[in-house]
Amino acid sequence: MIVCxxxxxxxxxxxxxxxxxxxxxxxxxFELGVATRCGNCAECATRVLGEACADLGxxxxxxxxVMLVPQLHGA
Numbered sequence: 184m185i186v187c188x189x190x191x192x193x194x195x196x197x198x199x200x201x202x203x204x205x206x207x208x209x210x211x212x213f214e215l216g217v218a219t220r221c222g223n224c225a226e227c228a229t230r231v232l233g234e235a236c237a238d239l240g241x242x243x244x245x246x247x248x249v250m251l252v253p254q255l256h257g258a
Contacts, residue, residue: 186231187224190216194231201235208232 218225
């Protein structure tokens with residue numbers, strides 16, 4: 184199915200991008216041009232990416248890894 188009409192991007196291409204490491208809408212925008220023109224496909228593209236990440240056992244889009252850094256007191 185075509186997800187982004189403007190850039191002619193299919194759900195298959197989004198799934199391939201996820202398998203190659205795409206993990207956010209921003210990645211899809213950079214790699215495939217999804218949601219960079221009219222933006223109407225952003226929600227659908229994010230949903231397809233989320234499904235693909237879940238199928239791959241990867242983190243879903245929008246999740247961020249936070250690194251805690253200990254604070255030094257009295258420095």
